[in-house]
Amino acid sequence: MQVSGGDLQRLRQQNTLNSLRALREARAPLTLTELVARTGLSRASVGDVVAELQQRGWIAEVEPAPGTLGRPAKRYRFRTDVGHVLGIDIGVHKVLAVVTDLAGRTIASGRVAVDRHTARHERLEAVWRAIDAALVAAGREASDLWGATAGSTGVVNREGLVTRVHDLPDWAGVDLAGHLGQRLTCPITIENDSKLAALAEQRLGVAAGVQDLVYLHVGRRPGAALILNGRLHHGFSGATGEVGLMEVTGWRTMAGHLEVCRAAAGASPEEAARLVFDAARAGDPEAQAAVDTYAHHLALGTAAMVLTLDPELVVLGGGFSRSADVLLPALNRALEPHCLRVPGIRPSTLGEECVALGGACLALDDVDERLFSLEGAILDPAAPQRIS
Amino acid sequence: MQVSGGDLQRLRQQNTLNSLRALREARAPLTLTELVARTGLSRASVGDVVAELQQRGWIAEVEPAPGTLGRPAKRYRFRTDVGHVLGIDIGVHKVLAVVTDLAGRTIASGRVAVDRHTARHERLEAVWRAIDAALVAAGREASDLWGATAGSTGVVNREGLVTRVHDLPDWAGVDLAGHLGQRLTCPITIENDSKLAALAEQRLGVAAGVQDLVYLHVGRRPGAALILNGRLHHGFSGATGEVGLMEVTGWRTMAGHLEVCRAAAGASPEEAARLVFDAARAGDPEAQAAVDTYAHHLALGTAAMVLTLDPELVVLGGGFSRSADVLLPALNRALEPHCLRVPGIRPSTLGEECVALGGACLALDDVDERLFSLEGAILDPAAPQRIS
DNA sequence: CCCTTTATTACAGGCTCCATAGATATTCAC
DNA sequence: GTGAATATCTATGGAGCCTGTAATAAAGGG
Numbered sequence: 001m002q003v004s005g006g007d008l009q010r011l012r013q014q015n016t017l018n019s020l021r022a023l024r025e026a027r028a029p030l031t032l033t034e035l036v037a038r039t040g041l042s043r044a045s046v047g048d049v050v051a052e053l054q055q056r057g058w059i060a061e062v063e064p065a066p067g068t069l070g071r072p073a074k075r076y077r078f079r080t081d082v083g084h085v086l087g088i089d090i091g092v093h094k095v096l097a098v099v100t101d102l103a104g105r106t107i108a109s110g111r112v113a114v115d116r117h118t119a120r121h122e123r124l125e126a127v128w129r130a131i132d133a134a135l136v137a138a139g140r141e142a143s144d145l146w147g148a149t150a151g152s153t154g155v156v157n158r159e160g161l162v163t164r165v166h167d168l169p170d171w172a173g174v175d176l177a178g179h180l181g182q183r184l185t186c187p188i189t190i191e192n193d194s195k196l197a198a199l200a201e202q203r204l205g206v207a208a209g210v211q212d213l214v215y216l217h218v219g220r221r222p223g224a225a226l227i228l229n230g231r232l233h234h235g236f237s238g239a240t241g242e243v244g245l246m247e248v249t250g251w252r253t254m255a256g257h258l259e260v261c262r263a264a265a266g267a268s269p270e271e272a273a274r275l276v277f278d279a280a281r282a283g284d285p286e287a288q289a290a291v292d293t294y295a296h297h298l299a300l301g302t303a304a305m306v307l308t309l310d311p312e313l314v315v316l317g318g319g320f321s322r323s324a325d326v327l328l329p330a331l332n333r334a335l336e337p338h339c340l341r342v343p344g345i346r347p348s349t350l351g352e353e354c355v356a357l358g359g360a361c362l363a364l365d366d367v368d369e370r371l372f373s374l375e376g377a378i379l380d381p382a383a384p385q386r387i388s
Numbered sequence: 389m390q391v392s393g394g395d396l397q398r399l400r401q402q403n404t405l406n407s408l409r410a411l412r413e414a415r416a417p418l419t420l421t422e423l424v425a426r427t428g429l430s431r432a433s434v435g436d437v438v439a440e441l442q443q444r445g446w447i448a449e450v451e452p453a454p455g456t457l458g459r460p461a462k463r464y465r466f467r468t469d470v471g472h473v474l475g476i477d478i479g480v481h482k483v484l485a486v487v488t489d490l491a492g493r494t495i496a497s498g499r500v501a502v503d504r505h506t507a508r509h510e511r512l513e514a515v516w517r518a519i520d521a522a523l524v525a526a527g528r529e530a531s532d533l534w535g536a537t538a539g540s541t542g543v544v545n546r547e548g549l550v551t552r553v554h555d556l557p558d559w560a561g562v563d564l565a566g567h568l569g570q571r572l573t574c575p576i577t578i579e580n581d582s583k584l585a586a587l588a589e590q591r592l593g594v595a596a597g598v599q600d601l602v603y604l605h606v607g608r609r610p611g612a613a614l615i616l617n618g619r620l621h622h623g624f625s626g627a628t629g630e631v632g633l634m635e636v637t638g639w640r641t642m643a644g645h646l647e648v649c650r651a652a653a654g655a656s657p658e659e660a661a662r663l664v665f666d667a668a669r670a671g672d673p674e675a676q677a678a679v680d681t682y683a684h685h686l687a688l689g690t691a692a693m694v695l696t697l698d699p700e701l702v703v704l705g706g707g708f709s710r711s712a713d714v715l716l717p718a719l720n721r722a723l724e725p726h727c728l729r730v731p732g733i734r735p736s737t738l739g740e741e742c743v744a745l746g747g748a749c750l751a752l753d754d755v756d757e758r759l760f761s762l763e764g765a766i767l768d769p770a771a772p773q774r775i776s
Numbered sequence: 777c778c779c780t781t782t783a784t785t786a787c788a789g790g791c792t793c794c795a796t797a798g799a800t801a802t803t804c805a806c
Numbered sequence: 807g808t809g810a811a812t813a814t815c816t817a818t819g820g821a822g823c824c825t826g827t828a829a830t831a832a833a834g835g836g
């Protein structure tokens with residue numbers, strides 16, 4: 001059905017998409033009368049549009065709400081189950097794959113443990129195992145996926161290549177998009193893991209709806225990601241939030257201040273920080289001083305970003321954010337002397353799935369883009385195929 | 389003419405606006421056939437739409453292009469002269485008002501000299517004199533203006549209040565929007581001067597079309613402004629680009645390194661920098677060292693922003709940018725060790741009108757917003773009235 | 777069992793768009 | 807100067823979509 005310029009069919013397509021969008025954003029069943037109010041169309045037109053959407057499979061009828069006065073109205077809901085997307089977190093210690101529906105709700109996940117010394121090909125193999133496990137648990141095939149986004153440590157450029165990595169020796173230069181493309185036919189995106197975590201917090205977590213925020217990954221290697229004007233800020237070459245590379249911030253070495261504490265004696269580097277935070281919480285002066293020193297350095301880099309961007313919120317994520325009750329007040333105190341206005345600081349709420357969930361969010365953005373702004377054409381629900 | 393939801397009249401409005409937009413963005417007369425190609429409509433529909441736009445006064449017919457084969461086509465242009473906007477630069481040393489047409493071309497300007505010690509009420513009086521001079525030169529009345537934006541030093545919050553100023557002792561807290569509103573009935577916006585300069589460079593200057601850039605105001609009091617994703621980044625409280633407030637950058641004192649040079653002996657602070665840059669250009673080692681020191685400190689704050697944002701471009705504006713041939717290479721060298729990727733650095737091209745022009749750009753954005761996205765209604769050209 | 781309330785269905789009317797064909801205006805070739 | 811070629815303009819017919827109104831259907835309360 002070829003449609004030209006400002007055709008009447010175009011108007012119908014617009015109205016159809018507007019109705020579908022209204023149902024999608026309502027996140028609850030709507031009656032025709034409610035849709036009339038939301039779209040501004042007449043009841044007759046909405047009836048036509050809804051019939052077409054139902055016939056194509058985008059929406060489904062649910063049973064009428066009981067206990068209402070008058071003839072009960074039919075209710076329709078957006079079918080979040082017609083498509084699924086995949087979010088993948090390729091971390092140092094684990095690979096996590098999450099399958100979500102079109103509302104971003106987790107359907108199933110698969111997890112494979114790896115470690116710092118896992119070789120590149122083994123890690124890539126673990127990615128497939130996690131994906132397969134998630135797909136099996138979701139009862140889906142790879143060809144059912146409408147989109148996939150993988151998060152990796154390191155700088156990820158526009159072409160999806162991992163260009164700089166510190167944690168994993170042989171990971172630089174890996175072509176994740178190419179690897180995933182061997183078995184996935186849907187559109188694939190690769191992004192930095194902290195950026196995906198920030199996106200997840202802004203969509204599903206503690207920063208829901210905040211337009212400008214700085215996400216701080218606090219851990220042995222701190223990092224940062226930015227949401228600006230409601231969108232993930234990727235930067236020209238993908239290297240945003242790297243203020244920690246400046247020597248004056250001390251970000252590269254600041255975790256050491258925690259590890260030399262007596263409270264951490266004998267513990268593994270992973271354990272050390274938690275022990276020090278616990279000791280500080282219990283009142284150990286040495287541990288408290290170490291936390292303050294850590295917060296002082298963290299505040300230097302954070303202040304640079306806050307003064308540059310004046311965000312509404314700072315979100316604390318990463319391993320150390322589990323001790324936010326100790327770290328957050330220390331960071332707040334340390335930021336005070338640097339900032340004109342200290343933004344709100346809140347700890348992450350999503351936990352260790354946040355990177356994979358952020359990947360799903362990014363893939364869903366792509367699905368929405370395709371659905372709502374691609375020439376306004378309304379098609380049958382189907383998994384899009386990668387073109388390249 | 390009341391129009392509901394997905395009315396057919398709505399479709400006509402959309403098509404009308406699309407045609408108008410095509411004519412506006414072409415910035416040159418178009419024939420009906422060219423409009424058919426750009427809008428995707430049929431010739432018959434475009435004919436109708438154009439007739440209405442011409443009758444309403446939005447577009448005008450120009451004489452046909454000679455020397456073409458076949459019957460010469462009528463040509464139409466967007467009437468950039470039906471409306472005007474005002475850009476105002478309230479600086480330390482001058483007040484400059486610029487009247488532009490809807491294409492952002494300067495029609496006339498008015499300028500009043502002031503200085504650091506001009507009292508608040510005198511400066512506000514100078515603003516009116518500059519505005520009146522510009523209006524007289526343009527042959528317009530205040531009621532003809534479709535929008536006005538004033539740029540001021542200091543932090544400007546969302547309500548248009550100037551909250552923090554360093555250069556002018558009694559300027560903090562001034563309610564510029566209220567002052568301008570006494571005689572201007574159009575929508576009024578107040579913004580920080582560096583932000584407006586950045587916008588002007590991105591729309592009309594050296595950074596035309598660049599999506600992500602950092603604008604560096606280099607002068608005795610350096611500052612910065614950000615364009616992110618093609619839009620001015622205002623921040624939560626208006627205090628963006630203030631990384632120079634961190635002591636470690638040395639921005640507050642770095643101009644002193646220039647003024648203590650022998651090359652600047654006896655000169656006024658305003659003159660000193662230019663003399664030192666001249667001496668450095670001529671090969672004076674002491675001056676070159678001073679420039680390098682200045683560039684080193686400038687690079688500290690710049691690197692923090694570049695590492696945070698990974699912009700495509702850095703634009704050098706402000707007084708010292710006239711000596712960009714000396715300063716730019718020094719800044720480039722000083723940035724090298726800090727950055728993963730040193731962005732392109734270019735000197736400003738717009739000169740001292742840039743803040744006022746940026747104000748006009750911001751006012752024009754508001755005009756476009758109102759014209760193209762306000763419920764899709766197409767009205768007669770007229771100066772909008774402020775509601776508040 | 778009837779009445780009220782609300783949702784659905786059917787039909788007429790109006791508006792806008794597109795396609796096609798004929799009329800018009802200019803240039804180029806001879 | 808005349809005619810062919812080219813491209814634009816004008817007018818008409820046909821089709822699609824939306825709206826409004828009136829008639830019909832379905833549930834709950836008295």
